Amino acid sequence: MQSFFVAIASQPTQSSQPNLAGQTDHNLSFLVGFFLSFVFIGFVLGCFLQHRRYKKLRAKRQAEILQEVDNLEKIQKMTPDIDETVSSQREQQIETLEKIWKMKP
Secondary structure (H helix, E strand, O other): OHHHHHHHHHHHHHHHHHHHHHHHHHHEEEEEEEHHHHHHHHHHHHHHHHHHEEEEEEHHHHHHHHHHHHHHHHHHHHHHHHHHHHHHHHHHHHHHHHHHHHHHH
């Protein structure tokens, strides 16, 4: 009778150990899957946020470049006017110097 009791008592403990090992593996695989899902979602969100940031930065830089081009065009248009003003002032100075030169005996 004692051997029968020992045999019955040993069977449930042996059958519960494989069940616990399988349950532990299942829980571990669930946690790994959950963690990897969060890593993937974080990666996708990070890429999306970086894309939005660089898109805004690109638009800002594009506006700055266009403004600089406009400024350069205005300067280029002003340069001939300045050249004309300088040349007319030079002509006036030359005429004044010639008058002064002619006035001296």
